[in-house]
Amino acid sequence: MKKIIAIIRNEKVEETKAALMKIGVNGVTFLHVTGRGPQKGMIPSRLPAGGCPPYIGRHPLRTQNDIPVSAYLTSRPAENEKIPGFLPKRMLIIVANDSDVRPIINALIAANRTGCHGDGKIFVCPMISAIRVRNGEQGDSALV
Amino acid sequence: MKMIWAIIRPEYSQKVIDALEKTGISAMTRLHVTGHGAEMGITAGLVNYSEIPKEMLMIVLPDVDVAHAVKIISTTAKTWQKENPGHGAVGDGKIFVTYVEDAYTIRTAENCKDRFGSSGKETGNTV
Numbered sequence: 001m002k003k004i005i006a007i008i009r010n011e012k013v014e015e016t017k018a019a020l021m022k023i024g025v026n027g028v029t030f031l032h033v034t035g036r037g038p039q040k041g042m043i044p045s046r047l048p049a050g051g052c053p054p055y056i057g058r059h060p061l062r063t064q065n066d067i068p069v070s071a072y073l074t075s076r077p078a079e080n081e082k083i084p085g086f087l088p089k090r091m092l093i094i095v096a097n098d099s100d101v102r103p104i105i106n107a108l109i110a111a112n113r114t115g116c117h118g119d120g121k122i123f124v125c126p127m128i129s130a131i132r133v134r135n136g137e138q139g140d141s142a143l144v
Numbered sequence: 145m146k147m148i149w150a151i152i153r154p155e156y157s158q159k160v161i162d163a164l165e166k167t168g169i170s171a172m173t174r175l176h177v178t179g180h181g182a183e184m185g186i187t188a189g190l191v192n193y194s195e196i197p198k199e200m201l202m203i204v205l206p207d208v209d210v211a212h213a214v215k216i217i218s219t220t221a222k223t224w225q226k227e228n229p230g231h232g233a234v235g236d237g238k239i240f241v242t243y244v245e246d247a248y249t250i251r252t253a254e255n256c257k258d259r260f261g262s263s264g265k266e267t268g269n270t271v
Contacts, residue, residue: 005147005202007173008250035173035202040165086174109253117251123204124246125147 001127001140002101004108006092007035007120012112013090019111020094023103027143029093034086039117087118095127097140145244145260146210148203151177152221152237157199163220164203169213175200183234198237204244206260214239 008016013030020028096104105122112119132142152160157174164172178195185194205213217239222232249256 002245006250031175033173033175033202036171038171040170089173091173091175105248109248109250112250113253115251119250121204121256122246122248122250123147123244125242125244 003125003127004094006108006122007089008112010090015111019107023107031091033089033091035089036086147242147244149240150201150217151198154199156221160220163216173202
């Protein structure tokens with residue numbers, strides 16, 4: 001049994017749900033989190049030259065859909081400007097059997113990959129047991 | 145590769161984040177949580193407050209950096225009492241460390257397990 005912790009973009013949640021449902025994974029926990037990667041939030045100067053590949057969906061820092069991410073990338077932070085730091089993200093927790101881990105990871109990557117920084121990470125941790133609260137069922141059968 | 149779950153006081157979280165950043169650990173996730181420890185929260189008169197707001201930090205690190213990060217968190221998140229210096233107060237939090245078997249970067253669809261390995265490249269941590 002494994003626990004998959006994925007950190008994804010807020011706007012990719014619906015796509016992720018659909019992708020997981022397609023491969024038959026229905027038990028998912030979503031958490032609202034804030035976070036950042038090794039590039040400390042989003043620093044335009046550290047992004048690859050030429051900006052990001054075309055970004056579909058909503059930028060995490062913008063509320064309107066129609067503002068392209070390139071508009072943000074060209075504005076370098078001022079001398080003493082604080083970097084955005086912690087960006088709103090969604091954390092996904094899925095507990096699955098060992099054999100299901102690979103397809104789940106593939107589905108998560110396929111649904112969430114935009115090629116931009118901030119797409120997120122997936123971590124796989126060992127899990128010892130699961131217990132169904134309703135009837136006290138234990139082990140693998142508690143997952144289905 | 146290990147995962148650190150640190151539950152700390154919300155008012156100390158920025159201090160802890162800054163202290164970690166100074167040593168090169170900048171990648172982390174922050175969660176707002178509520179909870180209580182063995183003391184069952186705070187009782188004021190007849191009212192018991194058992195859901196105390198805390199902040200949880202999730203950090204994934206190479207094995208070699210874990211002890212260092214735990215030390216930084218535990219020293220910076222500690223409340224310093226005037227009458228009892230060096231000792232924290234009830235409610236300062238807990239740090240949990242778990243194993244991580246695998247890690248993937250969604251942007252590149254790559255297995256980034258090696259980056260969290262002994263090199264510490266992902267965090268830029270030289271300690």
